Amino acid sequence: MTTADLQIPAAPGTAHQDRQGLDGLAVVRTRAELDAARRAMTGRVVLVPTMGALHEGHRALIRAAHTLGDHVVVSIFVNPTQFGPGEDLDRYPRTTWVDLDMCAEEDVALVFMPKADEMYGPGLGIRVESGDLADRLEGAVRPGHFSGVLTVVAKLFGMVSPQAAVFGEKDYQQLVLIRAMSRELALGVDVYGLPTVRESDGMALSSRNRYLDEHQRVIARALSRALRAGTTVAEHGPARVLAVAQAVLEDEPELIVDYLALTDPELGPEPESGPARLLVAGRLGTTRLIDNLALDLGRAVAGPTETSEAARV
Ligand code: AMP
Numbered sequence: 001m002t003t004a005d006l007q008i009p010a011a012p013g014t015a016h017q018d019r020q021g022l023d024g025l026a027v028v029r030t031r032a033e034l035d036a037a038r039r040a041m042t043g044r045v046v047l048v049p050t051m052g053a054l055h056e057g058h059r060a061l062i063r064a065a066h067t068l069g070d071h072v073v074v075s076i077f078v079n080p081t082q083f084g085p086g087e088d089l090d091r092y093p094r095t096t097w098v099d100l101d102m103c104a105e106e107d108v109a110l111v112f113m114p115k116a117d118e119m120y121g122p123g124l125g126i127r128v129e130s131g132d133l134a135d136r137l138e139g140a141v142r143p144g145h146f147s148g149v150l151t152v153v154a155k156l157f158g159m160v161s162p163q164a165a166v167f168g169e170k171d172y173q174q175l176v177l178i179r180a181m182s183r184e185l186a187l188g189v190d191v192y193g194l195p196t197v198r199e200s201d202g203m204a205l206s207s208r209n210r211y212l213d214e215h216q217r218v219i220a221r222a223l224s225r226a227l228r229a230g231t232t233v234a235e236h237g238p239a240r241v242l243a244v245a246q247a248v249l250e251d252e253p254e255l256i257v258d259y260l261a262l263t264d265p266e267l268g269p270e271p272e273s274g275p276a277r278l279l280v281a282g283r284l285g286t287t288r289l290i291d292n293l294a295l296d297l298g299r300a301v302a303g304p305t306e307t308s309e310a311a312r313v
Contacts, residue, residue, distance in 0.1 A: 025104040027111045030118055034159055037110050043070030045109075047162035047189075049153060052076040053093040053207035054102045057168055057197040062106040064194050065166045071109035073160050080116055081127075082148030088286075093207055112160065119155055127151045128185075130177060133267055137279060138173050138290065141258045149174055150181050157182070157189050164190040168197075170204050172279060172292045176267050196291070202228060204291045211287040222252040223280050223291045226260070230278050231295040238262050238270050238297055241278060249280070256283040265294070273298035 028034050038045070046069035048061045054076075065072040076099055083089035096113075103111050127147055133139070134146035157165065165182075167175045179191045196204045202224040203209070203217075212220055230245030242262055249257050258281040262270045265277055279292040295301070 022100055022104045025100060025108065025111065027100065027113060029113050029115065031114070031159055034110075034112050034114075038073075038161060041071045041109065044164065045069055045071045045073055045160065045162045047073050047075065047156065047160050047165040049075045049077075049156050049165065049167070050099075051078045051092065051207065052099050053095050053210070054099045055197075055205045055207065057170060057205040059102060059106060060197045061166045061168060061194050062103070062108060064192070065164075066107070068164050068166065068190075068192065069162075072107070073110045073112060073162060074103050074108050075112040075114075075156050075160070077112075077114055077119065077152065077156075079119070079148060079152040081120070081151060082145050084142055084144060087142070088208070088211075091211075093210055112156075119152065128154050128181065131180070133173070133180075134177060137259060137261060137267065138281065141281065146174070146177055150177060153178055154181065154185070154187065157187050162189055164192060166192045166194060169193045169292070169294075170196040170206065171290070172277060173267060198224065204289075206289065208287055208289060212284065216254075216284045216287065219252050219254050220284055220289055222248055222255055223282055223289055226280060227278050227291055227293040230262075231293050231301050234276075234295040234297050235300045238272065238276070241295065241297070245278060245280070249282070254284060258282060258288075271297060 026037055028037055046065040048058070048065050050058050062072055062074060078089065078092050078094070080089055100111065128150035130146040130150050139146050167178060169175060175191070175193045181187065182189045182191050198204055201221055203221050204224060209217070209220070226245040226248035229248045230241040233240045233244050242260065245260055249255060249260060259279070261279045263277050263279065264271045265275050267277065270276070274297055276295050276297050277292055278295055279290070281288065281290040
């Protein structure tokens with residue numbers, strides 16, 4: 001795997017502070033600077049890890065984080081170890097100024113924007129082993145992805161020492177695995193999940209949506225449409241849910257589906273009834289998109305199952 005440094009401002013406390021609206025936003029790039037800033041914080045610290053290219057989904061995470069503690073720390077790091085060969089590490093969108101603007105608007109106490117060397121500098125290359133679940137679903141398509149994710153999150157937890165951290169249900173398998181890691185490795189960080197923030201047409205917000213051209217953007221809606229269609233027949237059981245969702249996906253032959261899966265809420269075997277998760281992943285050209293929804297098998301659905309503003313953390 002390659003390592004790529006972020007394109008970030010030259011030095012904290014210089015260029016970005018001249019920009020309107022960013023005054024007072026603390027941005028650090030090294031562990032030493034982070035340590036100093038972190039030691040000055042008293043009370044409960046809540047971490048929101050991101051890879052930047054921030055959108056309204058990230059904004060919702062930051063707002064939810066404020067409700068959970070006294071200081072919100074946002075990390076912005078495009079983590080090379082979670083990208084496989086041939087994936088989009090080099091072209092992953094980097095929008096540093098826009099990101100910092102959002103952090104300033106949302107009253108973030110501290111932004112940590114390390115370079116790859118700062119995170120993966122000299123050492124023995126210790127990594128988190130991610131367990132069996134990490135080899136299924138996303139992990140089956142992206143070998144090693146979750147070991148990279150868990151490793152960087154463990155490092156961030158160690159460096160920032162937050163009491164809590166907030167992640168999106170958008171990356172549901174990631175959320176389940178990070179929760180398990182914090183619990184099983186006794187990292188002492190309370191992990192919260194936030195429902196997926198969506199466009200008005202139902203599509204999940206994602207930094208990768210900007211790769212899509214207009215035509216692909218229309219086709220991409222099939223992912224959330226398939227999930228919604230599946231949830232509307234939840235009362236008829238798992239086979240019907242999968243058949244209905246599958247039919248929607250098949251209507252869009254340009255969308256290459258990696259998987260459509262129905263699991264229990266912890267991503268275990270498909271339940272016959274009760275709480276469940278419907279997950280989908282697909283590719284449009286070179287862009288890979290994922291989405292998922294909660295559903296209750298055997299029960300009629302009254303309306304949309306997820307809302308953008310519901311801070312269910
Ligand atoms: P990323 O920058 O894509 O690594 O995402 C950082 C965090 O934002 C992760 O916890 C994601 O699950 C979360 N996230 C991404 N998109 C959304 C969304 N549409 N709604 C809520 N959270 C999201």
